[in-house]
Amino acid sequence: MIKLNINNEFSRLREVVLGTAKSNGPIPLLKDAYDPKSAEHIKAGTYPKDEDMVAEMDAVAAVFEKYNVKVYRPKQIENYNQIFSRDIAFVIGDKLIKANILPDREKEIEAIHHVINQINPENIIQFSEDVHVEGGDVMPYGDYIFVGTYYGDDYASYITARTNMQAVEALQDLFPNKKVKSFSLNKSNTIAEDNALHLDCCFQPIGKGKCIIHKEGFTEIAEYKWLVDFFGNENCFHINKREMYHMNSNIFSISEDVIISEKNFTRLNTWLRSQGFIVEEVPYAEISKQEGLLRCTTMPLIRD
Numbered sequence: 331m332i333k334l335n336i337n338n339e340f341s342r343l344r345e346v347v348l349g350t351a352k353s354n355g356p357i358p359l360l361k362d363a364y365d366p367k368s369a370e371h372i373k374a375g376t377y378p379k380d381e382d383m384v385a386e387m388d389a390v391a392a393v394f395e396k397y398n399v400k401v402y403r404p405k406q407i408e409n410y411n412q413i414f415s416r417d418i419a420f421v422i423g424d425k426l427i428k429a430n431i432l433p434d435r436e437k438e439i440e441a442i443h444h445v446i447n448q449i450n451p452e453n454i455i456q457f458s459e460d461v462h463v464e465g466g467d468v469m470p471y472g473d474y475i476f477v478g479t480y481y482g483d484d485y486a487s488y489i490t491a492r493t494n495m496q497a498v499e500a501l502q503d504l505f506p507n508k509k510v511k512s513f514s515l516n517k518s519n520t521i522a523e524d525n526a527l528h529l530d531c532c533f534q535p536i537g538k539g540k541c542i543i544h545k546e547g548f549t550e551i552a553e554y555k556w557l558v559d560f561f562g563n564e565n566c567f568h569i570n571k572r573e574m575y576h577m578n579s580n581i582f583s584i585s586e587d588v589i590i591s592e593k594n595f596t597r598l599n600t601w602l603r604s605q606g607f608i609v610e611e612v613p614y615a616e617i618s619k620q621e622g623l624l625r626c627t628t629m630p631l632i633r634d
């Protein structure tokens with residue numbers, strides 16, 4: 331049995347699901363892209379190749395091995411994108427919530443049944459169909475659960491809006507003892523620099539009471555300020571539009587002190603080291619072309 335335990339983004343990691351890039355199938359048609367950064371690379375002829383992404387994910391697997399973290403991989407579905415495990419399900423406390431994900435991605439969950447079968451069925455939750463939620467938008471933080479969403483009436487017109495207010499309510503009902511705090515994120519179906527696809531694309535708490543944050547990711551300045559006050563401005567690493575585009579907030583913590591980060595994130599990695607973090611650098615620039623990075627490709631099951 332897997333004894334789920336996740337209450338934040340940075341306690342010592344013990345077990346995790348890491349996606350796979352082995353068989354993504356042919357380059358998608360532009361009309362089938364569901365995020366603007368993938369679309370940009372389809373148009374430019376620079377869409378990432380499976381073998382390059384496999385090599386990048388192998389580098390992450392090697393870091394997990396170094397830190398004795400148990401890694402589960404999805405079973406292969408031929409010609410299907412299974413890179414971003416984060417979004418298909420997520421763990422809060424001892425519960426695994428199966429995401430009601432974008433229909434284009436709904437087969438991904440089938441490929442982790444060998445993991446789900448090892449979890450007490452009482453701890454597996456599936457919300458009703460009207461509840462849209464993807465794991466990239468959900469972050470437990472002690473007594474809080476932070477949730478990225480989009481408040482606009484035009485929610486349905488954004489393929490980049492993946493978590494609705496029904497999800498915020500459903501999470502509050504499921505965890506009555508936690509404070510569920512929602513954040514409305516700026517969306518763009520066409521311009522990647524203006525699109526905070528998920529909360530983890532513009533914000534992430536890390537160890538030592540710090541966080542990474544991108545102001546323009548938030549539609550409500552008051553909600554952005556709430557986070558800055560909550561962490562304290564001196565503990566916030568502010569990233570600009572370009573850094574958000576490259577997904578600097580989407581690194582991944584193995585513990586309070588150890589962070590896996592992309593090797594080209596020079597400004598971020600220098601700051602992290604200056605704050606006493608150990609930074610394990612990996613190449614992830616090819617994965618990044620699909621508008622996801624390290625947090626997106628991992629789904630933690632057990633932290634201390």
Ligand SMILES: NC(=O)NCCC[C@H](N)C(=O)O
Binds near residue numbers: 364368417528623
């Ligand atoms: N948590 C995340 O931000 N996941 C990235 C998902 C990227 C994928 N191209 C998508 O649009 O669903």
